[in-house]
Amino acid sequence: MAAKTSSKSGEAPASHVAAEPALLSGGNPQIAKGYGDAPVRAYIAAMPGWKSDVGRRLDALVTSTVPNVYKAVKWNSPLYGIEGDGWFLGVHCFTNYIKLAFFRGTSLNPVPPGTSKTPQTRYFHIHEGDELDETQLADWVKQASQLPGERM
Numbered sequence: 001m002a003a004k005t006s007s008k009s010g011e012a013p014a015s016h017v018a019a020e021p022a023l024l025s026g027g028n029p030q031i032a033k034g035y036g037d038a039p040v041r042a043y044i045a046a047m048p049g050w051k052s053d054v055g056r057r058l059d060a061l062v063t064s065t066v067p068n069v070y071k072a073v074k075w076n077s078p079l080y081g082i083e084g085d086g087w088f089l090g091v092h093c094f095t096n097y098i099k100l101a102f103f104r105g106t107s108l109n110p111v112p113p114g115t116s117k118t119p120q121t122r123y124f125h126i127h128e129g130d131e132l133d134e135t136q137l138a139d140w141v142k143q144a145s146q147l148p149g150e151r152m
């Protein structure tokens with residue numbers, strides 16, 4: 001069924017036009033909660049500036065490293081996990097960097113450098129222009145995917 005058009009402009013009424021996702025404080029895209037690849041792709045597409053390219057690289061790295069990865073967007077952040085076993089990685093945009101949250105990061109070798117108020121969580125920050133060590137990131141992702149996930 002075709003969308004109704006306005007007689008004045010020939011465009012779909014505002015109620016039928018998809019709005020760009022809002023950016024929350026720090027430039028984090030506001031994406032509705034959802035499970036699967038589509039909401040994660042929507043989040044990545046809405047990441048501002050250089051972050052979208054890095055988001056695509058990270059998503060491809062996680063997907064190739066963990067072929068059975070389960071994806072979702074919850075709390076305006078993409079999550080990666082093993083279905084039925086919880087989440088091992090979260091991604092979040094901030095003004096000047098992308099934060100990767102390894103929920104069992106203290107069990108990784110080497111331990112990611114960023115500390116957290118949550119005892120087992122460790123962060124890795126990616127800033128514009130950083131040279132990504134994809135070998136190290138893939139190793140952390142593989143290790144993390146083999147640990148019990150975080151239930152959220």
